[in-house]
Amino acid sequence: xxxxxxxxxxxxxxxxxxxxxxxxxxxxxxxxxxxxxxxxxxxxxxxxxxxxxxxxxxxxxxxxxxxxxxxxxxxxxxxxxxxxxxxxxxxxxxxxxxxxxxxxxxxxxxxxxxxxxxxxxxxxxxxxxxxxxxxxxxxxxxxxxxxxxxx
Numbered sequence: 536x537x538x539x540x541x542x543x544x545x546x547x548x549x550x551x552x553x554x555x556x557x558x559x560x561x562x563x564x565x566x567x568x569x570x571x572x573x574x575x576x577x578x579x580x581x582x583x584x585x586x587x588x589x590x591x592x593x594x595x596x597x598x599x600x601x602x603x604x605x606x607x608x609x610x611x612x613x614x615x616x617x618x619x620x621x622x623x624x625x626x627x628x629x630x631x632x633x634x635x636x637x638x639x640x641x642x643x644x645x646x647x648x649x650x651x652x653x654x655x656x657x658x659x660x661x662x663x664x665x666x667x668x669x670x671x672x673x674x675x676x677x678x679x680x681x682x683x684x685x686x
Contacts, residue, residue: 600668607673609633616640616677619662620655627651638677647681655679
């Protein structure tokens with residue numbers, strides 16, 4: 536390669552040079568950037584990932600989830616939430632008082648304005664988010680009721 540060819544190649548690989556943009560179909564650096572000085576997102580916005588192909592495991596998992604969801608009741612969900620919280624926070628006393636479509640868990644030994652109450656509510660919200668498939672259309676409400684003393 537001659538020195539001119541080497542220089543041209545280097546210019547085309549250097550984003551600080553107009554030859555870089557001209558070799559990519561733009562008139563120059565100024566044509567590439569919009570009026571605000573932001574570069575367009577050419578490749579990201581045009582890319583659509585292919586749809587995932589379900590595997591045999593995915594189909595099996597969907598069948599298992601469907602079976603679990605069909606058998607889910609508010610009482611079962613309340614028991615699961617009680618066990619989940621009791622495992623993480625053994626200092627609180629929990630009692631499941633769920634009705635037909637509402638989960639109601641009594642939390643004894645914890646004031647509603649305490650840090651522990653915030654942690655318990657965070658855990659339940661996480662549980663709901665990760666198990667929405669299990670409780671959708673089966674449970675209308677999930678509530679924690681805080682009482683400082685059992686009585």
